[in-house]
Amino acid sequence: MKFELRHLEAFVAVADELHFGRAAARLHIAQPALSQQILRLEAALGVDLLVRERRRTALSPVGELFLVEARRTVEQARATEAVAERARRGDLGRLRVGYHPTASSQSFLTALAAFERDSPDVELTLRELPMGTLGQPLRDDVVDLAFCSTLGPADCGAPEVLMRTLSTERFVLVAPAGDEVAAAPEVSLDAVGDRTLVLLDRSVCEHWHDDLVSMCARAGYAPGAVRYAGELGTQLTLVAAGLGVALVQESTQRVRSDGLSYVPVRDIDRRVVSAAMWRANDPSPVLARFLELLPGA
DSSP, rough: OOHHHHHHHHHHHHHHHHOOHHHHHHSSSSSSHHHHHHHHHHHHHOOOOOOOSSSSEEEOHHHHHHHHHHHHHHHHHHHHHHHHHHHHHTTSSEEEEOTTTOOOOOOHHHHHHHHHOOOOEEEEEEEOOOOOOOOOHHHHHSSSSSEEEESSSSOOTTTTTTEEEEEOOOEEEEEEOOOOGSSSSSOGGGTTTTTTTEEEEEEEEHHHHHHHHHHHHHHTTTOEEEESSSSSHHHHHHHHHTTOOOEEEEEGGTTTTTTEEEEESSSOOHHEEEEEEEEEEEHHHHHHHHTTTTTTT
């Protein structure tokens, strides 16, 4: 380029004011400096943009034509600068969020709702992740942020993935509404008797299934029968239909409450840990803005 953006800004100001003194004050520069910028622009273009007379300043015919594009260029430059600033603040961009079917932590849901409300120009996508996959979707660049639930301590499994624990929940027994086992404020597993236990299928997540079965065994509980479901929603539907009971984390009550009763269980020795995970080297301002909404920021 033979000239700089500041030269165009100077010319537009003079063209608007048709007075070097007022244009200089508008740009917060000295009048001689403004005059030099206009002269350099005219020298670079090889044309006179202004007609300078003793008592007035006017646009030359070339200046009138040049002003249209100069003004458009200045406005576009300001718009481009505004986009860069919004992107720097995390107001623009994208965020790919992955979550486990059981990741119903209130802090997760609250953060998602607040972010979507306050960042309407960020492209927010949600993707359900297979249970048991903690840090892998991040390492594969499938998501930018993952919300996961595990039985016991969460471990991202790699130093390049950072993690923040959001909540620790106890298990509750979910039974059909009106079931006598739900009448007490708290139950032990032996009170469940020979009712059918509805479990997430082992193919959904081997670790979750095996840990839950082992947890029941340590409490001395052996279900009369087991029925399997492929997802949490189906698991709750089967229970509501009277086809068994299930052991779920307490925040599941926010997923569905109609036709169901939730009762705390006192003799279970594991907790459900919900955590957020993200790549340690991710420089995204959008991600940083989202993380500020989570507990522990």
